[in-house]
Amino acid sequence: MRRTHRPSPLTLHQLQELVDHVATQLESRPCDHTTRHAEAWCRARGLNVRATLNWLKTRGGWCDCEVWLNVL
Secondary structure, rough: OOOOOOOOOOHHHHHHHHHHHHHHHHOOOOOOOOOOOHHHHHHHOOOOOHHHHHHHHHHHOOHHHHHHHHHO
């Protein structure tokens, strides 16, 4: 998959927090092939969910387990 060069809507600190949150959630709630944990994290912080999810997809984050494994 070709990655597009698009600036991150998150700071590096926010991105680390997001990945950590998703990893913690996946310990008790396995990936259901959605980005529900990432979406909930964005909504709780008042971030632009659509822009963030679109950016995560360009980095290989098509579902929560891929956000955890591929994005950083």
